[in-house]
Amino acid sequence: MNGALNLCGALGRWLLGATERVGDGAVLSCRALSGLLILPWQGRQFVLQLYAIGVGSLVIIAITGAFTGMVLALQGYYSLAKFGSESLLGSVVALSIIRELGPVLAALMMTGRAGSSITAEIGIMRVTEQLDALEMMAVNPVRQVILPRIVATLLALPLLVALFDVVGLAAGYVVGVDLLGVNAGSYVGETIDKVTMHDLTTGWVKSFCFAVLLGCIATLMGYRAVPTTEGVAQATTRAVVVTSVAILIADYIITSFFL
Amino acid sequence: MNAAAAMIRTEQLTKRFGDMTALNQVEIAIPERATTVIMGGSGSGKTTLLRLISGLEPPSSGAIYFEGADLARISRRELYRLRMKMGMVFQYSALLNSLTVEENIAFPLQEHTALDARVIRTMVTMKLEQVGLRGFEHLMPSELSGGMAKRVAFARALAMDPKVVFFDEPTSGLDPISAGVITDLIRNLTQLTHMTSIVVTHDVHAGLAIADHVILLWQGEVIAAGTPESVRNSDDARIVQFIEGRPDGPIPFSRSDTSYMDDLLAREVIA
Ligand SMILES: Nc1ncnc2c1ncn2[C@@H]1O[C@H](COP(=O)(O)OP(=O)(O)OP(=O)(O)O)[C@@H](O)[C@H]1O
Ligand SMILES: [Mg+2]
Numbered sequence: 001m002n003g004a005l006n007l008c009g010a011l012g013r014w015l016l017g018a019t020e021r022v023g024d025g026a027v028l029s030c031r032a033l034s035g036l037l038i039l040p041w042q043g044r045q046f047v048l049q050l051y052a053i054g055v056g057s058l059v060i061i062a063i064t065g066a067f068t069g070m071v072l073a074l075q076g077y078y079s080l081a082k083f084g085s086e087s088l089l090g091s092v093v094a095l096s097i098i099r100e101l102g103p104v105l106a107a108l109m110m111t112g113r114a115g116s117s118i119t120a121e122i123g124i125m126r127v128t129e130q131l132d133a134l135e136m137m138a139v140n141p142v143r144q145v146i147l148p149r150i151v152a153t154l155l156a157l158p159l160l161v162a163l164f165d166v167v168g169l170a171a172g173y174v175v176g177v178d179l180l181g182v183n184a185g186s187y188v189g190e191t192i193d194k195v196t197m198h199d200l201t202t203g204w205v206k207s208f209c210f211a212v213l214l215g216c217i218a219t220l221m222g223y224r225a226v227p228t229t230e231g232v233a234q235a236t237t238r239a240v241v242v243t244s245v246a247i248l249i250a251d252y253i254i255t256s257f258f259l
Numbered sequence: 260m261n262a263a264a265a266m267i268r269t270e271q272l273t274k275r276f277g278d279m280t281a282l283n284q285v286e287i288a289i290p291e292r293a294t295t296v297i298m299g300g301s302g303s304g305k306t307t308l309l310r311l312i313s314g315l316e317p318p319s320s321g322a323i324y325f326e327g328a329d330l331a332r333i334s335r336r337e338l339y340r341l342r343m344k345m346g347m348v349f350q351y352s353a354l355l356n357s358l359t360v361e362e363n364i365a366f367p368l369q370e371h372t373a374l375d376a377r378v379i380r381t382m383v384t385m386k387l388e389q390v391g392l393r394g395f396e397h398l399m400p401s402e403l404s405g406g407m408a409k410r411v412a413f414a415r416a417l418a419m420d421p422k423v424v425f426f427d428e429p430t431s432g433l434d435p436i437s438a439g440v441i442t443d444l445i446r447n448l449t450q451l452t453h454m455t456s457i458v459v460t461h462d463v464h465a466g467l468a469i470a471d472h473v474i475l476l477w478q479g480e481v482i483a484a485g486t487p488e489s490v491r492n493s494d495d496a497r498i499v500q501f502i503e504g505r506p507d508g509p510i511p512f513s514r515s516d517t518s519y520m521d522d523l524l525a526r527e528v529i530a
Contacts, residue, residue, distance in 0.1 A: 048357075128351060128353055128356070129349045129350075129351065129353040130353050130354075130355055130356070132310075132315055132347075132349070132353065133347070133349060133353035133354075133355070134355075135315060135342070136313060136315070136342060136345060136346070136347040136425075137342070137366065137367045137370065137415075137419075138339040138340070138342035138343050138367075138370075138371065139366075139367070139370050140335075140339070
């Protein structure tokens with residue numbers, strides 16, 4: 001009885017806490033995004049962040065994209081061969097990458113690579129009182145530190161997803177046509193035939209939504225980190241976990257809208 | 260001191276962290292164009308008081324008047340406008356570590372003025388000369404010693420020619436010579452520029468040496484406020500103990516509030 005009550009209490013507290021954090025996050029994100037309207041925003045910071053987040057991730061995204069395309073071709077060929085419809089391979093690979101795996105895998109890779117470092121960096125700025133120093137210089141840290149990182153993520157992630165898609169499709173072609181011997185004409189033909197504007201839009205909407213999640217969660221976790229060494233470590237872990245889960249949940253929701 | 264000359268004034272200022280009361284009904288008045296030193300033991304609430312009167316943290320209750328405006332009640336925009344008149348030297352300098360020394364000092368000027376790059380560079384050189392670090396423009400904060408970083412932070416705080424500069428433990432963690440340099444800088448610049456300095460420290464000698472006005476905190480309450488002489492000559496046992504640095508007295512050495520014997524016995528029983 002007592003145990004059940006305790007459990008209810010703990011659950012209630014957890015829910016309250018979670019709601020409070022989500023609300024806090026929403027307010028902070030709105031404050032950051034409303035900064036978008038107050039031009040000119042921090043141009044130099046933005047370029048630096050775009051470089052760190054975007055350019056720094058090119059190689060890792062290309063590699064991930066290539067192997068994803070290759071394994072999809074192998075796996076798809078294996079399944080399709082059972083129905084004797086290997087000729088469909090091109091469209092299977094392309095639809096999987098463009099609608100699903102491109103946005104999701106690129107976003108997850110970016111969460112690990114860029115999200116964690118955004119959180120850690122802002123958390124350390126909190127610990128070392130750099131955020132307070134900005135406040136004291138009458139510079140809004142939300143505009144100076146958070147906004148450029150969110151905007152850079154919004155721009156970088158869709159572009160990286162596009163890179164992932166292109167490399168993945170090319171790698172799928174190499175494995176499917178050159179290695180497994182699917183007819184080149186039917187591979188490309190299937191791809192062009194079956195991939196519609198709708199599929200491209202789905203991929204684009206996903207990558208944009210994931211970018212919003214990644215940018216807002218990573219910056220927020222850093223900004224609200226408990227100002228100690230462990231606090232930053234925890235915030236970084238939490239940022240990666242929360243963002244990854246949020247991306248997967250959002251993926252399901254968006255997919256169900258774009259069937 | 261008459262209230263009109265007070266740059267910053269607090270009324271019944273209280274700050275709690277959870278159940279812990281860090282500041283309790285604090286009433287202080289900080290005179291304009293003078294150096295006020297806030298002293299007190301570790302955990303007495305000095306840093307908390309500094310963060311409150313600079314508007315970095317909101318009070319739990321009470322009011323903080325900066326030139327008559329209540330910091331807890333004004334808008335963010337209004338607060339930022341007042342901040343243009345404030346400078347802060349943080350305990351660990353808090354330089355922006357992605358920027359060079361020069362960029363750090365130039366930063367507030369770039370943010371808030373329309374001066375062109377050459378003028379800003381000249382001003383940065385002048386500020387660095389004031390703190391004796393001309394020629395170190397291109398170092399990164401990570402390449403500076405603690406003392407140098409503090410001087411750079413000082414130069415940055417002076418960049419906008421503030422009316423009030425806050426210092427949190429300006430001499431702690433420095434060797435006696437660097438500490439002396441910083442203390443001299445504070446004294447000279449305060450006299451030279453007629454600014455108001457607020458210095459938080461537990462270094463009694465440096466504190467009394469530069470102070471025009473002293474505020475002594477003890478467990479979140481003000482136990483003395485006045486000129487350095489009046490504090491030095493006080494016969495309040497707590498003040499005497501603090502000034503003379505005796506380990507035990509009315510301010511107890513032990514911070515525990517349970518009986519030592521009870522604690523030991525309790526542990527014995529459990530074992
Ligand atoms: N963010 C916080 N959360 C919880 N408690 C805090 C916080 N900041 C300060 N305190 C508590 O408030 C009290 C006063 O702290 P404060 O940092 O103001 O002391 P101080 O006088 O600056 O001490 P020191 O000389 O050691 O720097 C301490 O007991 C501290 O534990
Ligand atoms: Mg302190």
